[in-house]
Amino acid sequence: MTHLRRTSALIAVLAVLGAAIFLATTADQARPAPTTAGSYHYKLTLGGHEPAGGIFRLTLGASSNEVVLHASADDQGKARVQKFPGQLSWGDVTVRRYIDKDHSFADWRQEVVDGKINDARRDGSIEMIDWQGETVATWSFVRAWPSRYAVSSFSDGSTSKPYETITLAHEGFVRR
Numbered sequence: 001m002t003h004l005r006r007t008s009a010l011i012a013v014l015a016v017l018g019a020a021i022f023l024a025t026t027a028d029q030a031r032p033a034p035t036t037a038g039s040y041h042y043k044l045t046l047g048g049h050e051p052a053g054g055i056f057r058l059t060l061g062a063s064s065n066e067v068v069l070h071a072s073a074d075d076q077g078k079a080r081v082q083k084f085p086g087q088l089s090w091g092d093v094t095v096r097r098y099i100d101k102d103h104s105f106a107d108w109r110q111e112v113v114d115g116k117i118n119d120a121r122r123d124g125s126i127e128m129i130d131w132q133g134e135t136v137a138t139w140s141f142v143r144a145w146p147s148r149y150a151v152s153s154f155s156d157g158s159t160s161k162p163y164e165t166i167t168l169a170h171e172g173f174v175r176r
Helices: 002-030 104-113
Strands: 040-045 055-059 063-073 079-090 093-098 122-130 135-151 163-169 173-175
Touching (some): 040 055, 104 135, 104 163
Antiparallel strands (some): 040 122, 063 079, 135 173
């Protein structure tokens, strides 16, 4: 009888372990594979004057309108205020990229410094690309020119990578 109880207990333990292994295995299969979702890289197109790469931060800015208030009276003489869109403005695009042998940002800014603003204006786009290489979003902008160029500080023995920042004034963007 003792032998039968031990065998029954062993079978029960094995059944519980088997169920636990089955549940863990099916739970892993139901769970999506680990990804780096949320990781993106960016491609900047500037009418044939693209930087080599290394872009790690982009800020698109915003589009906004001033709000114009118009006071009037309705048919009964009751005062009312209406709001209308006023002057449209576009926030600047800011791009940061690691410094390498490509000096296209500095050269482009130099065109503006030299007074060649019409030559410096470029249409372009920003592509947001996910970890699988698929384009998630594209923003196109028009008549951009570099209004500011800056280089990060350098420190002897620092482990941080130096980068350059360019600020682009433009005349509008649209998401495609």
